[in-house]
Amino acid sequence: MSVQFSEKSLQEVQRIISFYPDGKQKSAVLPVLHLAQQEFGGWLSTETMDYVASLLKLAPIEVYEVATFYSMYNLKPVGKYMFEVCQTGPCMLNGSDDIVKYIYDKLGIKPGETSADGLFTLKTVECLGACGYAPMMQMGKYYREHLTKEKVDAIINECRNEAVAIKN
C-alpha cells in the first residue's frame, strides 16, 4: 500500500486514540481524517480512506460515510492553496460577493475551480464564525479577515512566492 503515515503522524494517531475509552477508537475517525488530508496532498482518495479504516480497525464504509458528510474533507484533488471565502449573511452584508468576483478577475477561477497551474482552488463556504471581521476566508489552518482587494493581492503574492521558494 502506497499510502503510509510518517512516524510522527502515527504517533499523533496514537495520541488521538488515547483520548477515548478502550474500544472507542472509532471516535478518532474525524481527527485522523484531518491528519490524512493534511499529509496526503490536501484531499482524501479512496486509498487514503481505506488506510484510515485499517488503522482504526473500522470497515471502509464507516470512514466513507463520515468523509462524505463533513464539508472540510475534500474528495477530489485541490490546489496547493485553497481560498475558502465565506458568503453567508453577515459576510455578504460586508461585500463578500466582491471578494469572490475579484479572485475570479485575478485568477480566472470560479467557486469549485482550480487554477491551471494547480496552485489555487476557490471555494465558497458557509459561515465560519468570523462575522465581525468580514469579509473573510480560510486558507489552510488560519483565517484571513477584513479582506480588501489589496489584501487579496498580497495573499496571492505570498502564496506564489512561497511556492517558488519550496520549488527551489
Next chain:
Amino acid sequence: MGRKLLLDKAHIENIRLYDVYRREGGYRSVEKALKTMSPDAVTEEVKKSGLRGRGGAGFPTGMKWSFLAKPEGVPRYLVVNADESEPGTFKDRYLMEFIPHLLIEGMITSSYALGSNRAYIYIRGEYAWIVDILEQAIQEAKNNGFLGKNILGSGFDCEIYVQRGAGAYICGEETALLESLEGKRGNPRIKPPFPAVKGLWDCPTVVNNVETIAAVVPIINEGGEEYAKIGIGKSTGTKLISACGNIKKQGVYEIDMTISVEEFIYSDEYCGGIANGRKLKACIPGGSSVPILPANLLLTTAKGEKRMMTYESLADGGFATGSMMGSGGFIVLDDTQCVVKHTYTLARFYRHESCGQCSPCREGTGWMEKILLNIENGKGKMSDIDLLWDIQRKIEGNTICPLGDAAAWPVAAAIRHFRDEFEWHITNADEAQRRNYGLMHYADPIHIPTTA
C-alpha cells in the same frame, strides 16, 4: 459601564498563559469547589444563579445538570459545545482564543459537580488554530495540578480532551454533536432518551455551551445569589453578544442584561451606531435562526415599551412582533441592504447544512433557496411568496431536531415584516436588479392601538 464577569481580564497581556491567569485570580473556583463544597452544593449555586444556556436555547443550566442520571459504576461525561456555527455568532471563539483558561477552569469545576472524570471540548473544525491554544492551556493546567489524578488532594480525577469537527453546522445540535464525537455522521438522535440519560457512548452526558461553562467560574467565586442580582428578572448575569453587519464597531461585547437595544446599537461603549452615516433598517438580534425585526419593532415592543437586551424583552410579542436572544449573534442591516438577498443567503446556508435525515428539512430548505434566488434575480412570481410561507410552515415542528425550525423562522419573519419588499422585487423586477428597496417605512413609529 456594565459589569463584566467573563471578559474583564481578557485584555491583560499574556492572560492566555497559566501563570498570568493564575496571578489574576484564576482557578480560585476550582479550589473553592474541591476544598470546601460538595458536588451537589456546586450544582445548587448554579441553580441559584439562574444561569441559562448561552448556546441559544436559554434552558436553565442548573436544571439541566440536575437531570443527569447517576447509575452506579457508569461513567458520566461533560461535553462542551464549541461548534459555534450560527451565522452572526463568534463569541465562543473570542473567549477560547483570548482567555482559554476560563473555559478550562469552568470545565474542571463543572466536572466536579457532575462527577465527570473525562470531559471533551467539541470544537468546529475550522477553528483549527484554537485547538492548539486549548491544548496548551490544558497541558499547563495539568502541569500545575488542576487536571489529572487526585486534583488538589480532593480525590477527584479529571481529564479534558479537544475534539475537532469537520464542517457541519448540525453538530451544534447536542445529539448530532455526540454522534460526531463517536466518529459518525452528524445526524441528530430521536429524543427521548435525552443525553442526560443516554448520551456519549450511551452514558449520561451533559452538553453545555462554552460561555455557559465559563460563567460557572464567577458563579462559584461570587455565589449564585450574587450572580442572580445582575440583570433583569429571569435574565441573570452577563451575556456575550457578537455584533456584526453594518455597525461602526463590530466585535464581541459582554453586557449585563440591563441595557436597551438602542443603547447597545448607538452607544460608543458598544456598537457605536450604524456605519458610514447610514440608517438602521433591520436586525437579527440572536443569530441567523431567530426572527429578523424591522428597526421600529427592534427598538420598541409592539406595546410601545423600550426593548431591552434581555431574554424576555427580545422575545416580547412572540414571533408576531418579537424575536429571541438566541446565541447573541447580533446582525445589523443598514438602509442600503436588501432583505430578500440577505434571506436568500440564510436559506442557502440552511440548505447546505441540513443533514438530510428528515424530508421536510432536506427538501424544504432546497425549495426555499431556489424560490428566494428566483425572486432575488427578478424571476419571481407573486404566488412564490405564499409558496415560501407554505413551505416554511411545513418544515417547522416536523423534524427530529431544531434545524428545521431554525431554517423556517428566518424566512417566515422576513415575509411577515418585509412582505412589501418581496412584492416590490416581483412587481419591479428590473428596477430591483439595479437598486435596493431602501429604508421605506421600516423605521417609522409603530401605531400602538389604545384601549378605551
